[in-house]
Amino acid sequence: xxxxxxxxxxxxxxxxxxxxxxxxxFLCRIGLxxxxxxxxxxxxxxxxxxQLKSDFVFFRTALEVIHPSLYRYHPKDSVDSYFNQxxxxxxxxxxxxxxxxxxxxIIGKIGSGHTSLYLSDAARRxxxxxxxxxxxxxxxxxxGHLFIRNRFRQTDTALKKGAEVLAINNIPGPEIVKQxxxxxSGDGYNNAFKDRRIAVDFNHMYNLLNGxxxxxxxxxxxxxxxxxxxxxxxxxxxxxxxxxxxxxDPNIKFPEDMPGTAVITIPNFEYLKEYERLHASFFKExxxxxxxxxxxxxxxNPGGQIPIINDLMGYVMTKNYQIGLSxxxxxxxxxIEYLGKKSQxxxxxxxxxxxxxxxxxxxxxxxxxxxxxxTRAFKGNLYLLVNEGSFSAAVMFSTAVxxxxxxxxxxxxxxxxxxxxxxxxxxxxLPETHIKLNLPVTWYFLAGHDKKNTGQGLIPDVLIxxxxxxxxxxxxxxxxxxxxxxxxxxxxxxx
Numbered sequence: 480x481x482x483x484x485x486x487x488x489x490x491x492x493x494x495x496x497x498x499x500x501x502x503x504x505f506l507c508r509i510g511l512x513x514x515x516x517x518x519x520x521x522x523x524x525x526x527x528x529x530q531l532k533s534d535f536v537f538f539r540t541a542l543e544v545i546h547p548s549l550y551r552y553h554p555k556d557s558v559d560s561y562f563n564q565x566x567x568x569x570x571x572x573x574x575x576x577x578x579x580x581x582x583x584x585i586i587g588k589i590g591s592g593h594t595s596l597y598l599s600d601a602a603r604r605x606x607x608x609x610x611x612x613x614x615x616x617x618x619x620x621x622x623g624h625l626f627i628r629n630r631f632r633q634t635d636t637a638l639k640k641g642a643e644v645l646a647i648n649n650i651p652g653p654e655i656v657k658q659x660x661x662x663x664s665g666d667g668y669n670n671a672f673k674d675r676r677i678a679v680d681f682n683h684m685y686n687l688l689n690g691x692x693x694x695x696x697x698x699x700x701x702x703x704x705x706x707x708x709x710x711x712x713x714x715x716x717x718x719x720x721x722x723x724x725x726x727x728d729p730n731i732k733f734p735e736d737m738p739g740t741a742v743i744t745i746p747n748f749e750y751l752k753e754y755e756r757l758h759a760s761f762f763k764e765x766x767x768x769x770x771x772x773x774x775x776x777x778x779x780n781p782g783g784q785i786p787i788i789n790d791l792m793g794y795v796m797t798k799n800y801q802i803g804l805s806x807x808x809x810x811x812x813x814x815i816e817y818l819g820k821k822s823q824x825x826x827x828x829x830x831x832x833x834x835x836x837x838x839x840x841x842x843x844x845x846x847x848x849x850x851x852x853x854t855r856a857f858k859g860n861l862y863l864l865v866n867e868g869s870f871s872a873a874v875m876f877s878t879a880v881x882x883x884x885x886x887x888x889x890x891x892x893x894x895x896x897x898x899x900x901x902x903x904x905x906x907x908x909l910p911e912t913h914i915k916l917n918l919p920v921t922w923y924f925l926a927g928h929d930k931k932n933t934g935q936g937l938i939p940d941v942l943i944x945x946x947x948x949x950x951x952x953x954x955x956x957x958x959x960x961x962x963x964x965x966x967x968x969x970x971x972x973x974x
Contacts, residue, residue: 516690521605522574530911531569531578538582538916539566540829541907542589544837545810545818547922548901552590552667552934561585575602575912576687582914583662587673590934591919592666592870592894593901599913612691612712613682618644620674621945625652627699628678637708639701646698648689659684665894666901667934671867672894675779728753731761733768737963740772741765745791748783748872754790762794762855772966774862778890778958782871792876793853795861797884800850801926802875806902807841808921815905815920822907860969861886862962865939870894871902874937878925881937887965888939890958897937899924941965 526534539562542549550558565581573581575598583596597603616638617628630638644652656677662684665673677684692712699706729745743761750757765773773795785802792800814835821827863877863886870893878897880886901919908915943958 518576518611518687518690521602521609522576525572525574526578526912527572528569531573532566534578534909534911534914535566535569535582537829537832537909540832541916542594542918544832544835545815545905545920546589546591546594546918547808547920548591549589551922551932553588558589561588575599575914578912579914580662580688586664587661589664590667591901592664592672593904593917593919594664595917597915597917599915601913606687611686611715612693613686613715614647614695615710615713618681619678619945620656623653623656623670625656631713635708635710637697637699637706638710639699642699642701644697645700645705646696647685648692648696655685658688662688666870666936667896667932669892669895669934669936671892671936672870675867675894729757729761731764733770737772737966739770740774740966741768741770742774742776744776745780745873747780748787748876750787751784754787758790758794759855762853762857765857766855770857770859772860772862773857774864774959774962776864777869777873777877778864778866779868780870780873781868782873782875785872785875788872788876788879789850792880793850794855795857795880795884796852797856797858799852800879800883802850802879803923804926805841805843805924806921807839807924809837809839810835810920811840812903812920815903818907819905825908825910827907827910860966862965863888864890864958864962865893865937866891866945866958867894867936869937871900875900875923875925878937882926887941887962888937889941889961889965890939890943891945892938892942893936895936896932896934897925898932 562585565585568581579596579598586594586596598606615631615635617631619626619628625644627638627640627642627644629640644655646652647655656674659677659681660670660673663673663676665671665676694712695710697708697710699708727746728750729743732742732744734740734742741761741764775795789802792802818827818831818835821831861880861884863880865873865877865888869877869890874893874895874897877888877893881888881897900923901921902923903920904917905920906915906917941961943961
């Protein structure tokens, strides 16, 4: 089984932006004339009401038949009302982006971070070859408020790092955040992963939702002082033909200022070809150096594949262990593969989906199927670092470890639940608009989970407010500082 996070970007752009390469960044002049809206120039094709309704029936049927968590966080009558109200609004022709907004708002309400929508391949290609006017800064979110992370130009002195954005073009910052959250999927009742997704690709999402402008009017608050400023747009061209960035493998360090401590940083759980060799080499060195404290940094790890976390657990557990207790789904995996192949060939129909059957299948894992620990398993003090970008398999690993051995978790609330997780994401293409629906097919109950699913993320033992710029080089890193303090206090008590 492959447990895979759909995207670390807002789902409307993901397949394209992962390959994207910024080729040109130049400034446009401030002008009083109306900006040419390149967003409108991308979505020129309009679909008839019949086409939109046809795709909607397809979309709804796929979710109702296949999705394992459609009613996990909201009752069926509420979800039905989301569908019915949206369907009633399909009373005039729409372009793809307008239609995507309607479907995305349904996905945003379900509470499944593994469920998302991509624009069609054709729309993403056209968006990539069009030059856009973007906001000239990066942003981050905290408690529903918007802040400046970095400015693109040193001349925009008012856009100071850490300043709160009270408004952009007269729209309050919290309203901008609220609007974006409505289009982005997250797990349960938790906004942590939604906010992570928004912050990572805020500029693209703002551009698609609001169109292009030559200039932006900001109202900012910096240390209690309110300031108004008008700034030029950043003119950006994106190529879908840029070089694909390498997958970053885990690394291990032994910080000089943390004697007897090893730090393993794992950006994702996607290193299938190397995981056995890497884990073996890491823990051989840990054993040879007689390391007493091990820190595993899972911040912004979006998940990946189960065999990797299973192998890693074998090195950090102090006794034989389990990852999950059971799973459940409504459609057998073989039938899902059948639907996927038909969808790829644009041959999938509503009746095909309905005919695969819909009944609850539950698989209770046997206690005697415990996984065995490795001979070089680490028995010392274990620390796990997590944040709102820790998702899916990263949370599965953290939860299973926490509930079966002593460890100390530090950071922020994770992006999805420590109770369980959707998994096995499959893609189905809507026949008329060719919008891509990504939906999970299985739900996993995690080993040692709480008896009640609160719909919140895994809460660390020590909560540290998210920094403006997360640092993983042990400088200005409040999370790592908290771990250092804990290690020092533990050592002092032992002496």
